[in-house]
Amino acid sequence: LGDTLIEEGQSIAMFYPSANRDEDQFDDPFKFDIDRSPNKHLGFGFGGHTCLGQMLARLEMTVFFREFLRRVESIEQDGDVRRIEANLVGGFKAMPVRVHMAA
Numbered sequence: 684l685g686d687t688l689i690e691e692g693q694s695i696a697m698f699y700p701s702a703n704r705d706e707d708q709f710d711d712p713f714k715f716d717i718d719r720s721p722n723k724h725l726g727f728g729f730g731g732h733t734c735l736g737q738m739l740a741r742l743e744m745t746v747f748f749r750e751f752l753r754r755v756e757s758i759e760q761d762g763d764v765r766r767i768e769a770n771l772v773g774g775f776k777a778m779p780v781r782v783h784m785a786a
Contacts, residue, residue, distance in 0.1 A: 700773030756785045 685707075689695060702725045704712040709719065727737035734740070762779030 696770065698770055703773075754785055756783045758782050 684695070706712050708723055727734040727740070759781050760778065761781040764775055765777040767774050767776050
């Protein structure tokens with residue numbers, strides 16, 4: 684895997700958050716870029732391990748953000764971010780924000 688030889692019987696682990704910040708795949712892997720392209724994101728897995736609910740999740744996110752952004756004038760961070768501490772998934776546990784609604 685890469686330059687590392689994995690011997691037969693040796694244990695390995697896959698960490699999705701690390702894969703989504705792979706310096707060999709992304710020019711600036713730690714920068715939040717909503718327009719990152721190409722974006723070989725692994726949040727829904729891939730191949731035989733693809734999340735069965737990914738189409739529903741994508742639809743839900745599309746509908747939510749379309750409606751949310753229609754009603755919001757601006758949104759800004761309003762406190763420290765607390766991250767989930769797990770190996771399998773990554774994300775925010777809490778991110779305080781201040782929302783200003785559109786008139």
